[in-house]
Amino acid sequence: MNKILLGIIAVVMVSCSSAPFQANVDNELLVGKWTVSNVDDAAAMVNKEEFLLSAMHEKYKEGYVFNFEKGPKFTLSSADGKEVLTGNYGIGLEDKSITLQLIPDSTELSYDLSSVEGGYTLTATTSGDLVNLTIKK
Numbered sequence: 001m002n003k004i005l006l007g008i009i010a011v012v013m014v015s016c017s018s019a020p021f022q023a024n025v026d027n028e029l030l031v032g033k034w035t036v037s038n039v040d041d042a043a044a045m046v047n048k049e050e051f052l053l054s055a056m057h058e059k060y061k062e063g064y065v066f067n068f069e070k071g072p073k074f075t076l077s078s079a080d081g082k083e084v085l086t087g088n089y090g091i092g093l094e095d096k097s098i099t100l101q102l103i104p105d106s107t108e109l110s111y112d113l114s115s116v117e118g119g120y121t122l123t124a125t126t127s128g129d130l131v132n133l134t135i136k137k
Contacts, residue, residue: 021108023089023090035135037119041132108126120134122135
């Protein structure tokens with residue numbers, strides 16, 4: 001019983017301490033189309049439990065295209081143009097992170113942004129999302 005109570009308290013503390021999602025307003029860092037050039041899911045192979053969590057988020061494939069609009073909207077489309085994800089995005093302080101807020105359920109996925117030649121690496125920081133990406137123009 002004590003473990004359950006401690007678990008509930010921990011969940012409430014984490015949910016209350018996390019910053020609310022802030023949609024992009026005028027940052028044009030990622031505006032345009034970006035192709036997923038690398039999907040690194042090696043971290044998903046750590047153990048069976050984490051692999052299953054990652055499999056639930058198996059939404060990225062090489063060749064998929066992010067389209068970040070001016071303002072908060074983004075889409076992720078398959079190589080043949082079929083929409084896979086849609087939502088809002090927010091770019092963090094000093095252009096060091098990005099948060100994707102998926103529609104319709106408002107799930108948030110957070111990534112650290114680091115510049116690579118011709119693009120960016122998105123390193124997952126959301127618990128349970130173990131897939132890192134490289135996107136290029």
